[in-house]
Amino acid sequence: MTQIRPFCGLRPVPEYAAEIAALPYDVMDTEEARQILNKNPLSFLRVTKSEATMSDCIDPHSQAVYKMAKTNLDRYLSDGQMKKDTTPCYYIYRQQMGQHIQIGLVAAASVEEYRENIIKKHELTRHDKEQDRVNHILATEAQTGAVFLTYKGKPEINTYVLSLMGAKKPVYDFTSEDGVQHTLYVVENLMEIAELTRLFEDVPVMYIADGHHRSAAAMRVADELGKTPRHGSNEEYSTFLAVIFPDNMMQIMDYNRLVKDLNGLSMEEFLSRVGEKFEISELENGPKPEARHQFSMYLTGKWRRLTAKEGTFAADDVIGSLDVSILQDNLLAPLLGIKDPRTDERINFMGGIRGLDALAAKVDAGAYSVAFAMYPTSMEELIKVADAGKIMPPKSTWFEPKLRDAMVVHLIGEDE
Missing domain, CATH: 3.30.1760.10 (Conserved hypothetical protein from pyrococcus furiosus pfu- 392566-001, domain 2)
Known part of the structure; x- marks a missing residue:
């Protein structure tokens, strides 16, 4: 049985979504990130590759870089370019690249299920890369990049997700510079949230497609912060940010x-x-x-x-x-x-x-x-x-x- 949770997402206000949304930190080097930021200073690379906003000689793993990531994240809020939802939500994320379409659910996945191998792995991780993500999460107090999860598709989930999309207006719908269309829907109705949670309880296991270092880091952060729990077992740090796609929508190149x-x-x-x-x-x-x-x-x-x-x-x-x-x-x-x-x-x-x-x-x-x-x-x-x-x-x-x-x-x- 898979346990997922809604959460109060922090996200761009619609007019800034296309500028802020950015490719993952690990598909480019610092110089490439710097070039992107020169063209688009609002890119979220300010947070995920914050060394690109600093001196050329900065050590990308120094505490100053992680502190800058937090400063830059807070600036999006203070400038009104990103806002936090006031109630826990799920989010439906649709992507289209050419003729390929994939539709995933953005949710908080369970660290404990990752630990117990209900969320299954297929790659080894490197300690230095894990530590980088641990430092980033602790400094920003945020999981800024999602783990890409998949599961053996269930028609009833697909049907329900498509029905929600048909009844809602997307909050974002833009095409990025690489030609990929990104569309996001917010699921905030309590009955719809409960039904999505129930449907995923029938998913026996999930699989990490991409994001082994992010999920391993989330577990280490949960272990660290769990030493002094503040409000019990439902802390946000006991979950990690995930986008969950059925396996028949996935495209491996x-x-x-x-x-x-x-x-x-x-x-x-x-x-x-x-x-x-x-x-x-x-x-x-x-x-x-x-x-x-x-x-x-x-x-x-x-x-x-x-x-x-x-x-x-x-x-x-x-x-x-x-x-x-x-x-x-x-x-x-x-x-x-x-x-x-x-x-x-x-x-x-x-x-x-x-x-x-x-x-x-x-x-x-x-x-x-x-x-x-x-x-x-x-x-x-x-x-x-x-x-x-x-x-x-x-x-x-x-x-x-x-x-x-x-x-x-x-x-x-x-x-x-």
Whole structure:
């Protein structure tokens, strides 16, 4: 049984929503954030990448940066650009990117259910990234970025959410600079809130699609603040900000690989050894892989198709049969010497939203020697891994469209 709660969201007043709403902090570096802020000073990156509003030499993990995030958040309120809802609400968040539409419920999810694995994980987290989010939450007294959750879709939930959307007028409806349409509805009626809460009680488990560091940080913050509880077990810090989508609305794109060199091999030696584990063929229908266990490789200005040979992986192994594992175990590690893609500086990754031309351009520019285009991991594979209690290899999934920060912020401060 899944427990979700409404909450008093902090959000932009409608006339500022399009300017304030921002891409997540972790899809850009500080300089990119600085450039966005130069064009749009109202961007919520003032809070989520507050170092971009400070000196170039500032340590992005210094306490001064987290303090600035709080100052900048408070300024939105004092300037009247963001306001807090006066009663607990749910929020319906619709996104459209091209022909793809996904509709999620913004709610407060349970830290305890995350701890008990009712909210299931599929990735490892890094302590330094967790600590960054812990510091940010404690300093701002807010969860400014949502955890992207999914569940095995239920028609009755979909039907009810669509009926609410049909009966309400959206509070925001704008298209961001990347062409994604963002629409938000507020659910404040007590009977509607009760029905949504009841419907989700029939969802046995949920899965983290994106946001493992944010959810892990929320648990650590709850543990810290729970040492001196103020009002009992229903503190806002015992929950975390989430947007919850049915699995059949989710879109996973390819997450591609770039490697700086051929590990001392000549091109001929490299291709010969690749051919031991993969069938190599000329591409006839463009560079994108067309099925699982296929890869497209860009080397010396040319795309080639790689197809994993029989016996190179165990089909019944939920981890070993993933395409990211097949490439890692049969090529990246043994041929190119990439033993740990989490830490090896010779490998880089590029989300499929950038397109394969951008992947090839990195090789053509000389920054990398070879690139690999992947077939996207499926939601079915993600769920199987999480249900088995396993961990996916790093950089296995790239979800699009990205949730925009500041559509709704979850405050956990003392007056909440």
